[in-house]
Amino acid sequence: MHAGQLTFVRAKPADAGRLVAHEQRVRDPKLYGPPLGHDACVREIADNALYFVEVDGALAATAAWRRRADGSAYLCNIAVDPDFRRRGIARAATLFLLAEAKGCARIELLTHPDNAAAIALYRSFGFETEGRKENYFGDGEPRVVMLRGRNVSAVPKSETARPATETPQAGPRGGPGRNGRGPRSCGSADDAPSRPTCTRGARE
Numbered sequence: 704m705h706a707g708q709l710t711f712v713r714a715k716p717a718d719a720g721r722l723v724a725h726e727q728r729v730r731d732p733k734l735y736g737p738p739l740g741h742d743a744c745v746r747e748i749a750d751n752a753l754y755f756v757e758v759d760g761a762l763a764a765t766a767a768w769r770r771r772a773d774g775s776a777y778l779c780n781i782a783v784d785p786d787f788r789r790r791g792i793a794r795a796a797t798l799f800l801l802a803e804a805k806g807c808a809r810i811e812l813l814t815h816p817d818n819a820a821a822i823a824l825y826r827s828f829g830f831e832t833e834g835r836k837e838n839y840f841g842d843g844e845p846r847v848v849m850l851r852g853r854n855v856s857a858v859p860k861s862e863t864a865r866p867a868t869e870t871p872q873a874g875p876r877g878g879p880g881r882n883g884r885g886p887r888s889c890g891s892a893d894d895a896p897s898r899p900t901c902t903r904g905a906r907e
Contacts, residue, residue, distance in 0.1 A: 754796075
């Protein structure tokens with residue numbers, strides 16, 4: 704079963720309450736870390752290009768990325784609401800983020816080693832496991848670093864195909880691209896982000 708039409712709406716700090724509610728819906732302390740509170744959600748929206756993924760107006764998922772100072776991209780917050788899993792939304796969200804990050808020679812993400820669905824999804828897009836870090840965010844859980852190292856100046860044709868029922872569209876509050884809010888806390892691959900939400904991978 705596929706989702707209906709997908710719309711990607713760029714979040715603003717004023718939308719933190721909506722993100723807080725989504726955090727509660729997708730909470731999984733082991734795989735994702737503890738859910739974020741209101742202030743942390745404000746920072747998460749401010750520090751990343753974070754999108755609400757809507758299906759016919761309902762919040763189905765989140766997806767975010769940021770461009771680092773070295774030109775690499777970091778994908779995070781790909782989290783699908785339980786009611787919308789197994790519909791290809793995580794794949795569509797990852798595809799959207801890869802299109803946003805086109806031109807970045809290095810694209811990274813983190814996920815939990817037990818998150819088999821996320822790892823399989825990312826590998827299908829050409830990501831490879833670069834390493835494993837124990838207790839990466841101080842929550843007692845390990846994380847794997849996954850890397851897609853080639854220059855994605857264009858998304859391959861095999862990655863652009865999606866069912867006609869899944870047509871991502873930019874939402875009204877800032878369309879896709881790098882003209883909106885830029886990242887303000889971009890470190891290297893060895894810099895542990897201050898918030899565990901950036902460990903999240905697809906969960907369908």
